[in-house]
Structure formats: C-alpha cells, structure tokens
Amino acid sequence: MTPRPHPDTLAVHAGRDDFAALGVHAPPLDLSSTYPVHDLAAGMASLDAMVAGGEPTSAGGSVYSRLHNPTVARAESAIAALEGAHGCVAFASGMAAYTAVLLAMARGRHVVAVRPLYGSADHLLASGLLGCEVTFTDADGVAAALRPDTALVCLETPTNPTVELLSVRDVVRQAQGVPVLVDATFATPLRLRPLDLGATLVLHSATKALAGHGDVLAGVVSTSDAAVLGTLRQVRLLTGSVLHPMAAYLLHRGLATLAVRVDRAESTARVLAERLASHPAVAAVHWPGLAGGDPRGMLGVEQTGPGSVLAFELASDDPAAPGRLLAALRLITPAVSLGSTDTLIQHPASLTHRVVPEAVREGSGIGGRLLRVSVGLEGVEDLWGDLVGALARAGGADGAVGLSALPSWSGAQRAPLMTAR
Numbered sequence: 097m098t099p100r101p102h103p104d105t106l107a108v109h110a111g112r113d114d115f116a117a118l119g120v121h122a123p124p125l126d127l128s129s130t131y132p133v134h135d136l137a138a139g140m141a142s143l144d145a146m147v148a149g150g151e152p153t154s155a156g157g158s159v160y161s162r163l164h165n166p167t168v169a170r171a172e173s174a175i176a177a178l179e180g181a182h183g184c185v186a187f188a189s190g191m192a193a194y195t196a197v198l199l200a201m202a203r204g205r206h207v208v209a210v211r212p213l214y215g216s217a218d219h220l221l222a223s224g225l226l227g228c229e230v231t232f233t234d235a236d237g238v239a240a241a242l243r244p245d246t247a248l249v250c251l252e253t254p255t256n257p258t259v260e261l262l263s264v265r266d267v268v269r270q271a272q273g274v275p276v277l278v279d280a281t282f283a284t285p286l287r288l289r290p291l292d293l294g295a296t297l298v299l300h301s302a303t304k305a306l307a308g309h310g311d312v313l314a315g316v317v318s319t320s321d322a323a324v325l326g327t328l329r330q331v332r333l334l335t336g337s338v339l340h341p342m343a344a345y346l347l348h349r350g351l352a353t354l355a356v357r358v359d360r361a362e363s364t365a366r367v368l369a370e371r372l373a374s375h376p377a378v379a380a381v382h383w384p385g386l387a388g389g390d391p392r393g394m395l396g397v398e399q400t401g402p403g404s405v406l407a408f409e410l411a412s413d414d415p416a417a418p419g420r421l422l423a424a425l426r427l428i429t430p431a432v433s434l435g436s437t438d439t440l441i442q443h444p445a446s447l448t449h450r451v452v453p454e455a456v457r458e459g460s461g462i463g464g465r466l467l468r469v470s471v472g473l474e475g476v477e478d479l480w481g482d483l484v485g486a487l488a489r490a491g492g493a494d495g496a497v498g499l500s501a502l503p504s505w506s507g508a509q510r511a512p513l514m515t516a517r
Contacts, residue, residue, distance in 0.1 A: 103178060103286050104355035111174030111348055125345045126167045131158045146333065149326025163333055167341040171348040172316070175306070178285035178351070179298055181318035185328040186339040186347075190281065190301025191216055193315030196337060197277055197297060198226045200327040202247040210235050210251035210267065212258055212460035214279065214301075215449035221250070222452075232456075235262045238270035252279035253288070253399075257407050257444040257468040258461045259382045261394035268294035275324070281305070282434070286358050288399045296321055305404075305435030307350040308357055312343045357437065357473065361404030364479065365471040369406045371480060377487040379465065382407040405434055407444075409465040410490060417490045418443045418467060424489035427474065427482040434470030439479055441469045 101109070111123070118124065133139035135155065142156020146163045158164040168186055176184040187193040194217050198207070204227045211218065211232050221230045231241040238249055249271045253262040259282070268276050277297045278290035284305045290298040300306055302314035319325050332338060339347075362385075369383040384390040385402030395402060410417050422430040428439045432447050442448060445464050449457055457463070471479070 106177050107354045108352050110177035111170040123348050129161050149329045162338050165341050168339050168344040171344040174351055175316050176318050179318040182320040183325045184316050184318040187315040187337045188339055189313045190315035192337040193299055193317050196331045200331050202228050205247035206243050206245045208241045208249045212255045213252050214256045215452050219451040238267050246274050249274050249276045254282040259407055261384050261390050263392055264290045264293040264295055282403050282405050287401045302347050307347045310436035312346045314339050314343050314347050360473055361471045362401055364476045365404045365406050367476045372408050377411050377491045378408050379411040380409040404471045407468045421486045421490035424486040437473050439472035444468055
C-alpha cells in the first residue's frame with residue numbers, strides 16, 4: 097500500500113493529476129461559461145449525471161460552467177485530498193457553503209449548534225430563514241439538546257473569536273449518529289482533520305488561510321459520505337452558488353504555500369501571545385499555545401498546532417479604548433477576515449459578531465474589551481512595536497476615538513511607517 101503523502105506535500109501537489117496529460121506545469125485557468133456539445137446523446141448523459149449530483153461523463157463534457165468547471169474541480173480535488181475526503185464542493189463564499197449544508201441536511205428540521213460560532217453563521221441559524229429550528233448549546237450540552245428530529249450538529253473549532261479548542265471526537269460521540277458539521281476555518285486542514293475524528297462534513301471559509309492572500313471569496317465543504325456529497329452538488333447546481341473559476345484558480349495557487357504560511361504565522365503568534373500576556377494594558381490573552389490555553393487538551397491529540405489567530409482583552413473598561421487602539425495602529429490592518437499574508441485585527445462585538453444578540457455575545461466571552469488578531473507574515477518585532485504603541489494609546493484619553501467614528505484607513509495614512517523602513 098502506497099503511504100499517504102505528508103499534508104505539506106499534498107498542499108503543493110494535490111489537484112494536479114492531469115497536468116502531465118495536459119502538458120502543463122501551472123494550473124490551467126478555464127474561464128468558459130459554456131462548452132460545446134457536439135454529441136447530443138453524450139451531452140444528455142453528462143447533464144443527467146450532474147443533475148443527479150454526480151460528475152460529468154468524460155464523453156459528454158461540462159455542458160455549462162454552473163454545472164461543472166475544470167478549474168474549480170481541480171481546486172476541489174486538492175482540498176478533498178488535504179481533508180482525506182471522498183470529495184469537496186466549492187461555493188462562492190463561506191456563507192454560501194454553510195447555507196448549502198443547511199439546505200442539504202436540515203431544511204425544515206432540527207439543528208443543534210455549539211456556540212460560539214462565526215457571527216454570520218450564528219445569525220443564519222438563529223434567523224429561521226432556511227426553516228431550521230435550532231437549539232444552541234455549549235460543547236458539553238450536545239447530547240442533552242438532541243431531539244428525534246435532529247438532522248445536524250454544527251460546531252466551530254477553534255472557536256471564533258475566542259480561539260477555544262473543542263473536541264470533535266467528543267461532540268461526535270454526543271451526537272449519537274446525527275451528522276456533524278465542523279467549521280475548521282481557523283485550523284486549516286494542516287492542523288485539524290475533522291473527518292478523521294468522525295465528523296460527516298468539514299467546512300472552510302476558503303477566503304481565509306486556504307487562499308491566503310486576501311483576494312478571494314470562497315467556501316468549501318468536504319465529506320466522505322457519497323450521498324451528502326451528491327446532495328451538496330445538487331444544491332449548488334440549483335441555487336447557482338458556484339465558485340468563479342478565477343477564484344478557484346487563486347485558491348488552488350494559494351494552497352501551495354499554505355504550509356509555510358501556517359508555520360510562520362503560528363510561530364509569530366506565539367511570540368505576540370506571550371508578550372501580550374505580560375503587558376499591563378492586557379487583561380487576558382486567548383491562544384491555545386499558552387499555558388492554560390487548551391483546557392480540553394486538544395493540542396497533539398486532535399489539533400496539531402495552536403494556529404495563527406489569537407484574541408486579547410484590554411484591561412481598560414473604557415468603551416472607547418478598542419477604538420483608540422485600532423486608530424493608533426500603523427502597520428497592522430484593522431479589518432475583518434483572517435489567514436492573509438498581512439496581520440489583521442478587529443473588534444468582534446462591533447463587526448463579525450455584531451449580528452449576534454449582546455447577551456449571547458457576552459455569554460460566549462465576546463465582550464466589548466475583546467480584540468481578535470490574525471497574525472500574518474511580517475517581522476515579529478515590527479508587529480510588536482505597532483501593538484505596543486497602540487496599547488499605550490488605548491490606555492490614554494488623549495484623542496479618544498469612539499467605535500462608531502473610526503477613521504478611514506488609506507494607503508497614504510500608512511505610508512510614513514512603511515517608507516521609514
């Protein structure tokens with residue numbers, strides 16, 4: 097039996113199986129919106145296969161890019177290999193992927209969701225828009241929340257934005273056979289492989305670390321359940337929530353550097369987390385790699401590394417303090433998202449989790465003093481210097497900036513620091 101390649105190798109080589117036959121070295125980009133159908137019988141057979149949730153027949157071709165696109169299929173193949181999955185379905189965004197899972201698995205039925213979740217996922221579940229009835233719970237309350245009509249259990253690990261590591265294996269055990277969806281966006285497939293732990297589906301906002309350069313919107317869902325895979329493809333086909341081939345091309349290209357980006361950003365996150373933990377302006381730091389930061393003991397058991405996202409709470413109770421900190425940064429970008437080459441920071445209570453009711457936010461540890469940092473590839477001392485200066489500003493009253501009046505951040509405003517280097 098051929099040994100399975102290392103995940104770092106798969107990130108570089110997966111999805112390239114047809115390159116030799118094509119005579120290419122870099123992934124081809126197919127921007128066709130439609131494809132010639134010279135043989136109607138073959139075209140009908142291919143169309144029937146795709147409508148049923150399968151792949152096009154070799155003779156019939158793709159027919160139409162909403163149904164199938166070779167560039168998208170290569171990216172899907174690469175991610176499925178990284179996840180150890182039978183297949184992957186790519187969507188136009190992470191939320192399109194989440195919506196597709198709910199439509200495929202739980203429309204009109206009961207869902208158990210473990211908080212905290214990404215704010216928009218929480219909002220989608222709570223809205224009832226897709227006809228799901230949802231019971232929210234914590235990671236230890238899944239079994240008690242089950243009902244005879246429970247169709248899906250949803251969780252995210254590491255949690256967003258508190259970066260807590262949950263046990264996928266334990267949630268699967270509690271689910272008692274109910275399919276489990278794991279959003280592993282923070283971890284990437286290089287740090288966590290939920291399907292190996294018993295989950296039915298694993299979802300990523302591929303906008304984040306998988307693509308890795310802040311220039312792609314994409315969502316992916318992988319599974320080894322052939323029936324689920326087919327249903328997800330049907331949902332994508334019928335709703336048109338397809339990933340554009342240019343985005344798929346960039347996503348596939350980004351995978352090649354995933355391992356070096358994850359390793360580098362994680363090592364920098366360690367330094368920043370340790371220094372923030374001892375800074376007088378910081379009340380608490382949330383990062384699994386710190387002492388006490390992984391109370392469930394998931395590192396080295398289910399997750400192979402602590403990741404490059406951390407969160408910290410300011411010591412100041414002044415509601416304007418987070419705004420002052422964001423306004424004072426010159427190198428770190430105050431923006432939502434994560435997993436990019438540059439370091440980003442955001443205030444979850446105001447942005448990513450603003451759509452979650454305040455009482456729910458507070459109960460999940462997402463208070464007004466919490467800031468989330470996605471560590472990038474910059475030099476650690478430059479990042480630390482930027483944070484130290486901003487922390488000093490956050491603790492003072494001079495030039496206080498409220499959260500509703502943050503300045504516009506243009507390249508010109510950031511230029512003095514960049515040119516000074």
